[in-house]
Amino acid sequence: MPATASEPARPRGRIRWSARLRLTLMYGALFLVSGIALLGSTYLLVASSPANKNTRITAWRAEDPLHDGRDRTQTQIAHVVSERRSAELRTLLTESGVALAGMTGVSVALGWFMAGRVLRPVRTMADKARRISERNLHERLAVTGPADELKELGDTFDGLLSRLDAAFEAQKRFVANASHELRTPLTLQRATIEVALAEPDAEAAALREVCTRVLAAGESQERLIEALLTLASSQRGLDPKRSGPVDLAAVTRLVLRDREEPRAGVALAPAPTHGDAALVERLATNLVENTQRYTPEDGWIHVSTGTSAGRPYLHVANSGEAIPQDRIPVLYQPFQRLGRRGAGEGHGLGLSIVAAVAAAHGAVITTVPGPEGGLAVTVAFPPSPPSPSGATAGSERRQVVGERPGAGERPGERVVSAGK
Template sequence: MRATASDRGRGLRWTVRLRMTLLYGGLFLVSGVALLGITYLLVATADGPKFVISRQRAPGDLPLPALDREALEAWGRAHAAEDRARRLSELLNRSAVALALMSTVSVALGWVMAGRVLRPVRTMADKARRISERNLHERLAVTGPDDELKDLGDTFDGLLARLDSAFDAQKRFVANASHELRTPLTFQRAMIEVTLGDPDADAATLRELCERLLTAGEEQERLIEALLTLSSSQRGPEHREPTDLAGPAGDVLLASPPDALPVEAVLRPAPVTGDPRLLERLVGNLVDNARRHNRPGGWIRLTTGVRDGRSELRVVNSGPVVNAADIDRLFQPFQRLHPRTAGPPGHGLGLSIVAAIAAAHDADVEADPGPRGGLDVRVRFP
């Protein structure tokens, strides 16, 4: 089989170390050649020695032959030029040999120094190669001077920390979602088995079973719809358009059931850019959460407007006392202040959907417990 050009090219791997070494050696060689050329030009253009014949002497009283002064000076100049050419040639040859030797030494030193500089990179690459979704808790933990390589390692460790947190959140979400979906299914199966095991079950009993199954199915439908809304909110709005928070807030109030806890609303202009459908869902979830977690004879206040140059939606409600340390947990999926059987009905997804929609619109969510109970939630848009 004949090797192709691409196969032959695979034998030499142009690593960063090799490229840095060639760069160091090439820069040294270019600098050396430039310095050698400048030195050669300076020596070549310098004035040579001058021959001056002041007088002619001979030992004793020997007669001196008549010499042509101009011929003698010409011979001197020719001899000086020949000597200069010889010296320049020697300078060029010796400098070339020295440059070749020093270039070789510089390449060797460049190879060693590049290896030392890139050693932390190889260490980070080896550690990163061993990290997977099963050991995201491990870190590169780069040591050494506070330079660019340590900054790269710290940045990668920060990325691993965020990925680890995201994977843990995903695992908890899947486990909680599975539990939320499995519980009504188990309840429905138990009702069916009890009814089928009753030999005296009549039409009224079967009708009651069907009604209870229908109610459980509607509850599952609401849960699935909430999960889909959470997923679509995390992906972000499909389109953005200028809108006013007072519009979605007014639509939510108009759609409220007649027997629901009334809302005191003060709707001022609050221009934002976003998805009106998601913004309406955000307002609806906040109002619904305020109604669910309230007390008999309680109150809800809804306001929109502009504060400190930012559009703001605010929902304040009365209700049970909320611990300030539990507020951040309320905006996580499937989190409740009270156990499922002790608290009001719900799936624990309302405020997590609010947080996802706000994040998709680059908005900040702030929440504080009320002085006498309840919650004060503010969503501030850019």
């Protein structure tokens, strides 16, 4: 069976063309080609050397005055010299070829050894990666050695494992928290019903009160399940079929219409954008309800919409308990709260849904502590796509620094929002 789905099954007896074998053959082939080129060059240089070319032979005999005898002797000597030179060249070619064959074998052996040394970190990483599963994602490859490409590959894989480990841990915490939140109303329902059944002579009023409690617990479960579904759908991203032009002012006005809030100062200017109107409404609803829940009776709430540097924004701020800057990111995690949950304080999913909806729309959230406690949250959406005949003015994305406008503003308060 192959180790992975992409690895085909290898028949028995066939050579496994591993990277080490391919590198070894490549080293050997390069050495052989270079050796043949060197041998050929040496042979040609020796063959064309002046010492073996245009040799002039002179023979003279004192007792033989005949010219023909000298010519015959010179021819014989030249023939012997030529045969000797050819024999030496053949010997050079043969011995060099034998030496080249031997050195090629040595180079293949050395190439196999060096390829193994070079690829040893890869085998180590493969062995460690094969042992890592969802149960031991905390382990790392921890490749040592010089800062080369292989160590960079190992460090990159370790970074991937760290992100996967964090994602798995976050998923486990989410499932555990969701299970706990769902179990609490179920436990309450069960206890309420058991108490009612334990009373044999229960009156209709008492049973009605029990039914009211059970109904309230069921509504709490419905709200939690709806919030979980909204969070899941937001994290999947936008559905193009459900996306279209959205005016933040109209959505916020719709959210505030059914919520009578005397503490709120509202300043709604047109803020057209593009997205899922239902998700944007959920984002605005969660921000408004969050401020209503945590603003004291004598506090203030401010809600505004508008456009700054071409980016439509929704700004919600309130007074209340002071919140440290370093604790703000915790609020955007599911089921996370700064304190213990009291009655009617929700499930800790409001701001996490806000973050998911904003991420799905490509919006930027800026959250800072308010000057009188509470939070000042600004969600800057991407500008609405221009119509075919419209201008593209205002589409530039840059850092936005805007005063909080409208009623309920506090002197000196500024909101800084970084655009994408």
